[in-house]
Amino acid sequence: MTSRFTELVVDCHDPERLAAFWCAVLDFKVIDRSEGKVEIGSWEPAVEEVRARQMPPTLMFIQVPEGKTVKNRLHLDVSPIDGSTEDEVARLLRLGAAKVDVGQGADRNWVVMADPEGNEFDVVRTLAPPRTVHLIN
Structure with a gap:
């Protein structure tokens, strides 16, 4: 018997805004939406595939x-696929993200950001x- 990791759930005030x-x-x-819930993905899950x-x-x-x-205990890491990390940070800032300081220090090879919530x-x-x-x- 085993399980599959199928969804990562994010509590929020505005699911439509964060999903977008x-x-x-x-x-x-967007692969599913209902009252107070929006699910997004790169594929549409089918029981057989999962x-x-x-x-x-x-x-x-x-x-x-x-x-x-408080600071999240779990977070996502994203890797740009067609540009530099700096270019991606600039794009994400335009989309509504913000750079944040969670005590990571300056000598890091990643950038900590926050989504609109x-x-x-x-x-x-x-x-x-x-x-x-x-x-x-």
């Missing part, structure tokens, strides 16, 4: 009345292929 933000960050789409192998989890945003009060996440190393410089003789 994270869809833009991760290039996900039973066959571990698939990427979806993100589910559920409306709750209380606000965030203050949930921390890290932008880590880029996965983009190195750019080739062509010299002309």
Whole structure:
């Protein structure tokens, strides 16, 4: 007997707003929504696929009345795939993220950010292929 990691749930005030933000960050789409709940993912889960192998989890945003009060004990790390970490941080700032200080110090190779409701996440190393410089003789 075993289980699968199928969803990561985020409590929030505005599920639609956070789902839209994270869809833009991760290039996900909304796969389910109901009163006070929005689920997003890179794929639409089917029981047969989930039973066959571990698939990427979806993100589910559920409306709750209380606000965030302390640093998250769990957070997401995101890796840019087609640009530098600095370029991705700039893009995420335009989408509504903010840089935050959770005591990480300055000598780190990642950037701590927060989504529009203050949930921390890290932008880590880029996965983009190195750019080739062509010299002309």
